[in-house]
Amino acid sequence: MLLEARDLTKVFGGFRAVGGASLDVAEGEIVGLIGPNGAGKSTFFNCLAGDNPPTTGTIRFRGQDVTKATPEAHARAGMARTFQVPVTFEDMSVAENVMVGAFLRHGHRAAARRVAEEVLAFTGLDHLADTRAGSLGTPGRKRLEIARALATEPVMLLLDEALAGLTPAEVRLAIELVRRIQQRGITIVIVEHIMEVILSLAERAVVFHQGRVIAEGAPRDVVDNPEVVAAYLGHHMKRVRRG
């Protein structure tokens, strides 16, 4: 297993945002993480990425125990991530944002620049290279976060609602981008509310509800699981099944 998270809990004050969730991810997979608002998906992600270590539980990445490792150690070990609310470096250009990521494995400016250019072309941001990141809209920022993460040359990429807030056309482009990232050999865990995305991208879906994993399996099967339907109050899922 590339990633093994065992019985993670995360307690804020007296509130258990994550209560004993486990996740195994094999190399090359795309795993979809779904669940209603407040289910604990982002909190779980932040535990995996070292942003906010779990209260209890263990995380192994590439055979190493990284439970308490810092976010920068995770990045060095090959785990990259995007944020649900994008946090791009506003005052820097798009290309410079990506270069920050590239400097992780390339100390020299020229080499970092080359990597950044390659990543910008790959993510279709090359025409925006000299634009100030702060002037991008949400879709641009989300794409920039993906580009920046790719520039660190990761083994695994965690995407937290990287496709939320996009128009249907943009979503299709983003799905295509995620596929191409996987073809590069990068393992992907993706949190997504848009069921269409999970259905078309993920080989395996894991459903969170109130900090626990309530279902796991092929996306088609998971969305028909009565417990999952109940968790979503039926609403969202009915629409998906009709569609």
Added chain:
Amino acid sequence: MKQWPLVLLGFVVIAAWPLLTSDVFLQRLGALVLLSAISASAWNLLGGYAGQVSVGHSVYFGAGAYASLVCFTHFGWPPIAGAPVGMLVSMLIAAVVGTPTFRLRGHYFSMATIAAAELARILAANVPLLGAAVGLMGPPVPRSAWDLSFISPIPYHYLFLAVLTLLLALTWQMQRSKMGFYLAAIRGGDRAARSLGVPVLRYKLYALLLSAAFTSLAGSLYAVMIGFVDPDSGLGILISVKMVIVAALGGAGTLFGPLVGAIILIPLEETTNAMFGGSGTGVTFIIYGAIIVLIARFRPGGVADLWHSLITRGRRGAARGA
């Protein structure tokens, strides 16, 4: 950079300045502008590029000034020979102060730096070795050329220009390197920076060490030129505030911002001091306060930002005209 011709022109004017006038007040003004540009550019490494607003840099300035005059008073060294000592001491203080304070964010960080600086000022005022409240003097008459004690401000002008040029060249290199990108990322947000593998604390510390060393050098140069330091002139909070204002006025986090800020602020300050008598008077505080309000209200990016929007607007205007 398309602005190189302008930079060259600026350099030529600054280099020629003391030769263009025989008025000693104006010659002295040139040297003071450069000295202020050195300390503000040094502050800029941490406060501007890394976005960690220290209001306690008087500690490093004072360490430099005191090191020079302590080495003179107690060992009979030429004051400038105390500069490397001051730089070392400053880097030590930086390592000790920086490690815990960098865990604080925003205003809390700034407040902690003020507290540390005030502590240093009170300490200096009570240590006899440092001249306590009276302070320390430099050589009353030069014993050799190494004392760098001149009546004319002109030699200081060129000494300061050389140091400033070195510092800006170093800053320019840093800005283009991995460290420059990492500091900009830290300024943009710790959380995102760390997710990309930036060791935030380590790079903040690098920036602080560099910044402290050069601020200390500015303090030594000050002591060499003025030949006197006491707790207020070496470690007063006004010294820290002035670095922040000069850099912010010209544009924090830009290469030439601190120099531009010094060119605007120092003549203003020296003129009002000459008019109203004394230095560090109420008028100085009023000017500083007014500048803070103006920057905060209208141009958080300082003059550099104004300049940038002026040239882009100029270009757009030219494009429309064509």
